[in-house]
Amino acid sequence: xxxxxxxxxxxxxxxxxxxxxxxxxxxxxxxxxxxxxxxxxxxxxxxxxxxxxxxxxxxxxxxxxxxxxxxxxxxxxxxxxxxxxxxxxxxxxxxxxxxxxxxxxxxxxxxxxxxxxxxxxxxxxxxxxxxxxxxxxxxxxxxxxxxxxxxxxxxxxxxxxxxxxxxxxxxxxxxxxxxxxxxxxxxxxxxxxxxxxxxxxxxxxxxxxxxxxxxx
DNA sequence: GACCAGGCACATC
DNA sequence: GATGTGCATGGT
Numbered sequence: 012x013x014x015x016x017x018x019x020x021x022x023x024x025x026x027x028x029x030x031x032x033x034x035x036x037x038x039x040x041x042x043x044x045x046x047x048x049x050x051x052x053x054x055x056x057x058x059x060x061x062x063x064x065x066x067x068x069x070x071x072x073x074x075x076x077x078x079x080x081x082x083x084x085x086x087x088x089x090x091x092x093x094x095x096x097x098x099x100x101x102x103x104x105x106x107x108x109x110x111x112x113x114x115x116x117x118x119x120x121x122x123x124x125x126x127x128x129x130x131x132x133x134x135x136x137x138x139x140x141x142x143x144x145x146x147x148x149x150x151x152x153x154x155x156x157x158x159x160x161x162x163x164x165x166x167x168x169x170x171x172x173x174x175x176x177x178x179x180x181x182x183x184x185x186x187x188x189x190x191x192x193x194x195x196x197x198x199x200x201x202x203x204x205x206x207x208x209x210x211x212x213x214x215x216x217x218x219x220x221x222x223x224x225x226x227x
Numbered sequence: 228g229a230c231c232a233g234g235c236a237c238a239t240c
Numbered sequence: 241g242a243t244g245t246g247c248a249t250g251g252t
Contacts, residue, residue: 034233051234057250058233092249096235138235158233203233211231 014170015187021168021222022194025201028221029208032200035148037062040116041072043149047141048100049091060090073114077105100136107134116149124152139177147199153192155184156199160206167210168222 012020036055037043042062049058064087065071070079085098105114111130112118119127124146131142139157146152157180165171171183188194209220 047233050232052232052247053234053249054232054251056232060250090249092232093234093247094249096247100235136235140234144233156233160233199233206233 013187014183017168017170018184018187021164022198022201024222025205026197029201029204032197032204034196034200035144037148039072040119040149044073044104044145045071045076045101047144047148048097048104048136049088051093051097051141053092057091061088064088064090073105073108076101077109077114096136103135104137120150124150124154127152128154139181143181147192147195151192151196153185153190153195155181155188155195157181157184158199158203160202160210161199163206163210164202164222 035043035046037046045065046058046062049061062071065076065084068087070076070084070087076084081098081102084101085094088094088097088101091097107130108114108119122130127150128142128146131137131145132139137145143154143156146154147156157177161180161184162175165175165180165183166173171180175183184195184198188198205221
């Protein structure tokens with residue numbers, strides 16, 4: 012089996028086991044973008060509380076965040092942790108999008124993936140995973156999102172070397188799978204679900220893992 | 228009480 | 241360049 016076949020085999024096994032994940036769990040592009048910041052190193056359940064607070068106060072949009080005082084944002088997103096840092100990140104991102112795209116998601120959509128990615132990465136507080144999450148889940152670009160779980164999966168299945176970089180692992184997926192945003196969407200979501208369910212740091216190899224047949 | 232969660236920037240060596 | 245640290249709430 013080549014790498015692409017192995018990746019598809021893993022994908023199908025995860026899909027059979029967990030079913031479709033229907034990511035991203037957000038209703039609008041702006042909610043997805045905001046959620047991508049809030050979920051940094053944070054359990055999604057805590058993020059939901061923060062998003063709910065923003066929504067109930069009418070601040071769940073780029074334009075409103077740009078207008079709202081940073082201390083108010085920080086207070087509303089408190090449940091998601093790192094609230095001072097994330098409030099600053101949300102303000103930076105929002106002011107960038109207002110200044111360059113008038114906060115208009117349709118204008119964002121007309122820009123090339125490469126240019127958008129480098130623009131997002133230039134914003135303080137947005138790293139590779141957050142930028143790629145926005146590109147894939149808010150803008151449906153065929154960009155594979157790598158995260159801590161992807162590393163665990165790839166290393167434990169000997170798909171990549173231990174000290175691989177983000178971009179190297181990303182290339183492993185994108186160069187061996189069809190260029191398909193729907194596939195990348197579902198695959199990343201399934202990897203996260205696998206990680207949450209089985210692939211904890213403390214149990215590197217879990218006997219009940221759905222991939223633990225001939226893939227470990 | 229320890230450990231973890233859908234990261235990132237920055238300091239220091 | 242690689243290694244370490246602060247950020248912070250809430251669930252298990």
